[in-house]
Amino acid sequence: MELFDVTIVGGGPAGLYSAFYSGLRDLKTKIIEFQPTLGGKVNIFLEKMLWDVGGQPPIVAAQFIDNLVNQAMTFQPTICLETKVQTIRKEQHYFVIETNDGTAHYSKTVIIATGGGIYKPIKLAIDGAKKYEMTNLHYTIKVIDRFRNHDVLISGGGNGAVDWAVELLPIAKSVTLIYRKEELTAHEAQVRKLRESGASIMLNSELVSLQSNDEKTAIEQVVICQNGENTTAKMDDIIISHGYDREVSLDFDAAIRPERKDDYYLQSIGKCQTTVPGIFGAGDIVAYEDKVNLLIGTFQDAVLAVNSAKLYMNPEANHYAMVSSHNEKFREKNQALYAQI
Numbered sequence: 012m013e014l015f016d017v018t019i020v021g022g023g024p025a026g027l028y029s030a031f032y033s034g035l036r037d038l039k040t041k042i043i044e045f046q047p048t049l050g051g052k053v054n055i056f057l058e059k060m061l062w063d064v065g066g067q068p069p070i071v072a073a074q075f076i077d078n079l080v081n082q083a084m085t086f087q088p089t090i091c092l093e094t095k096v097q098t099i100r101k102e103q104h105y106f107v108i109e110t111n112d113g114t115a116h117y118s119k120t121v122i123i124a125t126g127g128g129i130y131k132p133i134k135l136a137i138d139g140a141k142k143y144e145m146t147n148l149h150y151t152i153k154v155i156d157r158f159r160n161h162d163v164l165i166s167g168g169g170n171g172a173v174d175w176a177v178e179l180l181p182i183a184k185s186v187t188l189i190y191r192k193e194e195l196t197a198h199e200a201q202v203r204k205l206r207e208s209g210a211s212i213m214l215n216s217e218l219v220s221l222q223s224n225d226e227k228t229a230i231e232q233v234v235i236c237q238n239g240e241n242t243t244a245k246m247d248d249i250i251i252s253h254g255y256d257r258e259v260s261l262d263f264d265a266a267i268r269p270e271r272k273d274d275y276y277l278q279s280i281g282k283c284q285t286t287v288p289g290i291f292g293a294g295d296i297v298a299y300e301d302k303v304n305l306l307i308g309t310f311q312d313a314v315l316a317v318n319s320a321k322l323y324m325n326p327e328a329n330h331y332a333m334v335s336s337h338n339e340k341f342r343e344k345n346q347a348l349y350a351q352i
């Protein structure tokens with residue numbers, strides 16, 4: 012039984028910054044994340060520019076997450092990916108965190124940083140579609156350059172679909188957007204831009220079939236049904252943007268459920284503490300007056316949650332960490348960096 016000081020549930024921005032800060036406070040730290048990668052819901056919009064993070068010039072979300080992950084690894088926390096926390100219960104002096112693979116994790120404190128829960132893209136309901144996910148059927152865009160000079164079809168009419176279409180206009184050979192309703196529902200300015208671009212927009216339309224010559228390889232053409240009539244089009248890539256299903260199934264023990272059971276948020280009773288001593292919350296999952304549901308808000312929560320965890324374990328400890336430049340452990344680990352300053 013390996014006992015950690017802090018176990019963080021969720022490896023999004025709040026979890027990652029909590030891990031960094033926990034290391035800074037000399038705590039033995041673990042992150043448990045359901046998805047195969049760290050970064051949280053920022054993974055949904057990896058190519059989007061972030062403009063509103065203090066001290067950070069506009070940055071592509073993917074790069075921002077890389078930076079956050081690198082920073083989180085400074086003190087080498089233990090990372091468990093593709094692992095879903097199902098229950099958290101208190102034993103005498105520690106918590107037992109049970110995960111979907113049947114493992115029990117042991118920790119003196121827990122920081123819940125599960126954000127909006129587990130996001131899963133709504134998949135295309137066409138038989139056999141799954142096998143193309145390895146080739147040219149996409150639910151997110153990781154590297155936009157992949158689509159250079161390709162004929163790209165995007166299915167969806169919301170912000171995600173229209174934003175991708177606009178981003179792809181200067182890169183792709185052609186962009187076709189199909190949507191099952193009569194009007195696109197995305198932001199007007201983006202819709203206007205798309206309409207003026209010459210991209211093909213097919214309303215009242217949906218994908219009915221994906222076709223390839225060789226079953227094992229890629230989609231070569233698609234069948235689109237528009238107003239009851241089928242047309243066939245050759246495509247290099249198909250992007251599905253039908254939204255996300257959100258699962259908020261962290262099965263809390265009754266003792267740590269928020270007061271209102273219909274509310275999935277964790278209520279902070281101050282300094283990101285919950286009603287259960289030893290369990291803290293950070294990021295979008297936490298509710299308190301004036302909470303900011305943005306990246307910058309997750310950082311403040313992470314600091315508060317880690318400092319609260321430190322004090323819970325050691326009431327004599329400093330209430331907050333020294334500024335990072337005064338932290339000896341940090342200096343040791345970053346001597347090369349300091350030498351350059």
Ligand SMILES: Cc1cc2nc3c(=O)[nH]c(=O)nc-3n(C[C@H](O)[C@H](O)[C@H](O)COP(=O)(O)OP(=O)(O)OC[C@H]3O[C@@H](n4cnc5c(N)ncnc54)[C@H](O)[C@@H]3O)c2cc1C
Nearest residue numbers: 021023024025045051052095096125126127294295305306
């Ligand atoms: C489309 C979009 C655009 C945005 N743009 C901006 C922006 O420009 N600027 C800005 O500041 N903010 C922006 N935000 C908000 C920002 O993304 C969030 O505030 C931030 O991601 C919250 O981080 P978090 O770590 O609290 O939660 P999340 O990012 O949701 O991460 C939570 C993590 O917990 C994991 N998890 C959940 N349940 C479990 C479980 N039971 N077991 C294990 N793991 C679990 C999830 O898989 C996820 O990885 C945007 C959000 C969206 C959706």
